[in-house]
Each structure stands twice: as structure tokens, then as C-alpha cells.
Amino acid sequence: MSILWVLVKLGAALGFGMSWAAFLGWVERKQSAVMQDRIGANRADILGFKLIGLFHTIADPIKLLTKEDFVPANVNKTFHAAAPALALGFPLLALAAFPFGGTFTVGGWTLSLQPLGSKVGLLYVLAMLAVGIHGVVMAGYASNSCYGLMGGLRGASQMLAYEVCLATTMAGAVFLYGTLDLAEAVRWQARMLGGWLPAWGIVFQPLGFVLFLVAGAALTKRTPFDLPEGESEIVGFHVEYSGMKFGMFMMTDLIESVVVCCLAATLFLGGWHAPFLPLDGLVGAAVMVGAFTAKVALVMFLLMQVRWTLPRFRFDQLLDLGWKGVLPAGLLNFFLTAWGIYLWR
Amino acid sequence: MITVRTVERPPRDLAVQVFLLEVVKGLGVTYRHFFVNLWRHLLGLAGGRPAGSPPAAAWGGSPRGRASRPPSGRALAARGAVTVQYPEEPAVLGRRARTRHRLLKRPDGAPRCTSCLLCETVCPARCIRITAEDSPDPGIEKRARTFEIDMGLCVFCGHCVEACPVDAIRMDTGDMELPALHRREMIWDMKALMEDS
Numbered sequence: 001m002s003i004l005w006v007l008v009k010l011g012a013a014l015g016f017g018m019s020w021a022a023f024l025g026w027v028e029r030k031q032s033a034v035m036q037d038r039i040g041a042n043r044a045d046i047l048g049f050k051l052i053g054l055f056h057t058i059a060d061p062i063k064l065l066t067k068e069d070f071v072p073a074n075v076n077k078t079f080h081a082a083a084p085a086l087a088l089g090f091p092l093l094a095l096a097a098f099p100f101g102g103t104f105t106v107g108g109w110t111l112s113l114q115p116l117g118s119k120v121g122l123l124y125v126l127a128m129l130a131v132g133i134h135g136v137v138m139a140g141y142a143s144n145s146c147y148g149l150m151g152g153l154r155g156a157s158q159m160l161a162y163e164v165c166l167a168t169t170m171a172g173a174v175f176l177y178g179t180l181d182l183a184e185a186v187r188w189q190a191r192m193l194g195g196w197l198p199a200w201g202i203v204f205q206p207l208g209f210v211l212f213l214v215a216g217a218a219l220t221k222r223t224p225f226d227l228p229e230g231e232s233e234i235v236g237f238h239v240e241y242s243g244m245k246f247g248m249f250m251m252t253d254l255i256e257s258v259v260v261c262c263l264a265a266t267l268f269l270g271g272w273h274a275p276f277l278p279l280d281g282l283v284g285a286a287v288m289v290g291a292f293t294a295k296v297a298l299v300m301f302l303l304m305q306v307r308w309t310l311p312r313f314r315f316d317q318l319l320d321l322g323w324k325g326v327l328p329a330g331l332l333n334f335f336l337t338a339w340g341i342y343l344w345r
Numbered sequence: 346m347i348t349v350r351t352v353e354r355p356p357r358d359l360a361v362q363v364f365l366l367e368v369v370k371g372l373g374v375t376y377r378h379f380f381v382n383l384w385r386h387l388l389g390l391a392g393g394r395p396a397g398s399p400p401a402a403a404w405g406g407s408p409r410g411r412a413s414r415p416p417s418g419r420a421l422a423a424r425g426a427v428t429v430q431y432p433e434e435p436a437v438l439g440r441r442a443r444t445r446h447r448l449l450k451r452p453d454g455a456p457r458c459t460s461c462l463l464c465e466t467v468c469p470a471r472c473i474r475i476t477a478e479d480s481p482d483p484g485i486e487k488r489a490r491t492f493e494i495d496m497g498l499c500v501f502c503g504h505c506v507e508a509c510p511v512d513a514i515r516m517d518t519g520d521m522e523l524p525a526l527h528r529r530e531m532i533w534d535m536k537a538l539m540e541d542s
């Protein structure tokens with residue numbers, strides 16, 4: 001039974017990631033359109049029904065799947081094929097560690113809504129995000145193209161800079177909760193201060209939250225930090241890819257965004273905690289998953305808007321911002337948090 | 346006389362260098378557009394019309410440079426977007442847009458073109474082919490017998506119109522949908538080119 005439940009949860013986590021990726025493709029096109037006074041995707045229809053362009057979530061993958069998958073003659077075939085799988089696989093694996101809800105009791109069973117509970121869940125997520133960059137570097141290397149290689153190298157150095165920043169910005173929160181266990185971190189936040197203020201991480205770590213969003217956005221390789229790709233200069237690490245392999249790289253960015261949003265929701269927005277709502281039984285399970293998803297969607301909405309608002313950085317500016325801006329600020333945040341905890345104890 | 350004018354650089358103080366304040370300002374602009382347009386779309390879906398605001402207001406300020414393009418009927422109705430749903434709706438062309446050529450006629454129906462070959466010479470795409478014949482009018486001497494433009498090669502630069510000394514060729518038909526199923530059909534002959542004159 002428990003094995004079965006874990007498998008169900010793992011499948012659900014996978015479905016969570018994949019459906020977000022499909023849905024985000026539509027959100028991306030539609031949100032950018034509305035904020036730019038355009039209409040956006042509205043052509044795909046089934047029997048004349050357009051449903052505000054939602055059918056593009058189906059049409060886009062079908063198009064990518066049926067396109068010719070062209071493999072250039074001079075690429076390293078094995079690595080060329082493995083790169084998209086690596087890039088997409090590891091962020092998806094990271095999703096398994098998030099507590100989509102707490103525990104609930106139904107019919108004598110006490111079930112947890114976290115697919116893979118672990119004492120070091122946070123490190124696991126960070127590791128998966130970091131390993132994911134191998135796909136990008138491998139794509140650049142295997143492409144046997146200087147543009148692809150440049151893109152891959154940029155991706156690697158950007159990853160290096162911002163993975164460190166990301167860890168630093170979360171250090172304050174981790175110190176506060178006293179655990180690397182994501183479920184434990186949410187449980188710490190799942191209470192009310194003075195009966196009205198939820199004890200979410202953002203209340204104690206506002207600076208940490210902002211810095212985390214910056215580093216997280218950089219980690220997902222999306223504008224304004226989309227230096228590994230650059231249509232106007234190097235095209236990107238996926239220059240030699242076509243069809244669904246290219247689509248997988250696109251999905252990677254989106255799923256990495258989902259992972260970052262899940263991290264933000266878990267560490268700073270109270271995870272599955274929803275104030276004043278029942279959190280036990282089947283209803284509670286639905287509420288917890290719903291609250292978590294809503295928080296992810298909220299952060300996603302913000303990141304999406306940022307992606308369509310800001311122009312991109314130059315590469316040296318990007319590294320400057322990481323090493324000289326976010327990293328010291330993250331350390332400062334960590335120091336202040338530690339000091340605060342010391343005084344408070 | 347040449348003078349040097351020093352342009353003041355806007356100060357890059359800490360508030361600018363930190364980016365965050367500016368990012369928040371920028372997000373404010375885009376979020377305003379987003380929610381205003383979303384509200385208008387919702388009103389449009391509900392069948393209502395937003396209270397008499399001109400579409401320029403959706404651009405959040407003066408519509409400088411864009412107002413010359415009047416939004417079409419449906420875009421006006423939607424009000425949340427300035428999109429023209431081409432090809433269902435007719436494309437909005439500028440007054441001076443260069444579109445498919447036409448050849449002008451003399452009062453007697455003969456082509457005005459005197460076969461001077463200036464257009465053929467100037468054409469960067471080399472897509473004009475002209476053959477000449479004698480004109481019955483000794484004051485004109487020469488006129489075009491055949492005049493072909495390969496629309497598949499033409500880059501719509503308008504040099505031919507500029508070059509013509511007798512204003513025999515113009516690009517003002519407003520016709521820019523010129524697809525054909527065969528390359529051969531992309532070549533327009535004199536008869537077709539003179540049809541709208």
C-alpha cells in the first residue's frame with residue numbers, strides 16, 4: 001500500500017511538472033500578449049471553439065512532435081540525443097522532493113502528500129538543479145558548433161554563479177527553520193503569529209525572498225538572464241536541435257521555473273499552509289494541494305511578468321550582478337538572520 | 346560652426362544601480378497594461394463595451410507615431426488589443442505603402458512607358474523585362490511592346506517608380522497579396538499591369 005501510494009505521488013509530481021510546462025507555454029504567450037496590447041495565441045480551435053487559445057497547449061506539443069527531428073552530420077550522436085533528456089529529467093526529478101501537502105488521515109490511514117521525504121530535501125533539489133546544467137553543456141559540446149558551445153559555456157558559468165547565490169539566499173531561511181527537510185520547513189511555517197499573521201518565511205525573510213527570486217530567475221535561464229540563448233548573437237546551446245528535442249529544452253526552462261516557484265512557495269510562502277482553512281481529511285488534502293499550487297502559480301505569474309518586462313543583461317553584467325550583488329546581499333541577509341536569532345534566543 | 350554640446354548623463358545613483366526599484370517601476374507599467382487589458386477583454390467577452398475610452402488610452406499615454414494607423418473595427422471593439430486579425434480583417438496600409446505595380450496609360454489606351462529602360466537598369470532585383478516597339482506617334486518615338494515584372498523577385502524597393510522619367514509606373518494599387526502556385530504565374534505581363542489604370 002505504501003509503495004503504491006509513493007508511486008501515485010511520484011506520478012502526480014511528474015504530471016504536475018508536465019502539465020505546468022504545457023500550460024505555461026500558453027500562459028507565456030497569452031500573458032505577454034495581454035500586457036503588450038495584443039491578443040496572442042488564438043488560432044487553434046476544435047470544431048470552432050477556441051477557448052481563449054487554450055487548445056494551443058495541445059497544438060504546440062503536437063506540432064513539435066510531428067516536426068522533423070534533424071540531426072546534423074557532425075554532431076556526437078549519443079551526447080546529442082542524451083542532452084535534452086538530461087536537461088529535462090533532472091528538474092523533473094527535483095519536483096519529487098516537494099511537500100505538495102502535509103499529512104492527512106483518511107479511514108485510519110495517515111498519508112503524507114510528499115512524494116520523497118528526506119532529511120536533506122533542500123540539498124537534493126539544489127543538486128538536481130545543478131546537475132541539470134549538464135544537459136545544456138552537453139548539448140553545446142555535442143553540437144560541434146561554436147555557437148552551441150558558447151551557449152553551453154555561458155550556461156555553465158551562469159549556473160555556477162547563481163547556484164551559489166541561490167543557496168546563499170536560502171541560507172537565512174534554513175537557519176531560521178533549523179532544518180534542510182522541506183516538509184519540516186513548511187511545518188515550521190504552518191502556524192499563526194498572534195492569531196492573524198501566518199508565520200511564513202517571507203515575513204521573516206523579505207530580503208531573502210527578493211534575492212531568491214532574482215537568483216531563481218537567473219537559474220532558469222529565462223529573460224532577463226537568458227544568456228545561454230541569444231537569438232541575435234549566438235542563437236544558443238540548442239542551435240543544432242530541432243523538433244521535440246528542441247521542445248524539450250524549452251520545457252526544461254519552464255520546468256526549472258516551476259521548481260524555483262515550488263522552492264519559493266515551500267521556503268517563503270508557507271508551502272501547503274492555508275490560514276483559516278481545514279487541513280485534515282480528504283478536504284484538507286485538497287486544500288493543501290490547492291494552496292501549494294496557488295502559491296506556485298502566484299510566483300509564476302510574477303516571474304512571467306518579469307520575463308516579459310525586462311531587457312536582458314550583458315554577460316559581464318550578469319556575472320557582476322551575481323557575484324558582486326546577489327551573493328554579498330545574500331550573505332548579509334544570512335548574517336542578519338543569524339544575529340536576529342542570536343538576540344531572540 | 347561646430348560647437349560641442351555636453352550631454353548630461355542621468356545620474357546612476359544607488360537607487361538605479363540596485364535595479365530593484367526600477368524593476369518594480371517597470372513591472373508597475375506592464376502590470377497596469379495587463380490588468381487594464383484583461384478587464385477590457387473580460388468586458389468584451391461579457392458582451393459589454395468599455396466606457397468610451399479610445400484605444401489610445403490602452404497604450405498608457407500619448408499614442409505618438411502609432412495613431413496614424415487606425416485600428417480596425419474588431420480591434421476597436423475588443424479595445425484590449427490593437428491587433429488587426431489579418432487576413433480575416435483587411436490589413437491596414439500606410440498612405441505611402443509600396444504595393445504591387447501598375448503601368449499607366451495614355452488617353453488612347455497605349456502604355457505611357459517609352460521603353461527608356463531606366464527602370465530595368467535601376468532595378469536591384471533585375472526583375473523587369475521590357476521590349477520596345479515603334480510608336481505610331483512621331484513625338485513619342487518608342488513605346489513598350491512587352492513589359493514584365495517578376496513579382497517573385499521584386500523586393501518592392503520602389504526604385505523603378507523613382508527612376509521613371511514619364512511617370513509610367515506606380516506602386517499604389519494597394520494590392521500586396523500576390524501568391525501563385527507556380528513561379529511562372531508570378532510574372533505579371535503588361536496587360537495585367539495596365540488593368541487598374
Ligand code: SF4
Nearest residue numbers: 468499500502503505
Ligand atoms: S520595386 Fe524595386 S525590385 Fe521591384 S521592380 Fe521596381 S525596382 Fe525592381
Ligand code: SF4
Nearest residue numbers: 458459461462464509
Ligand atoms: S522608366 Fe518608365 S518609361 Fe522608362 S522603361 Fe521604365 S516604365 Fe518605361
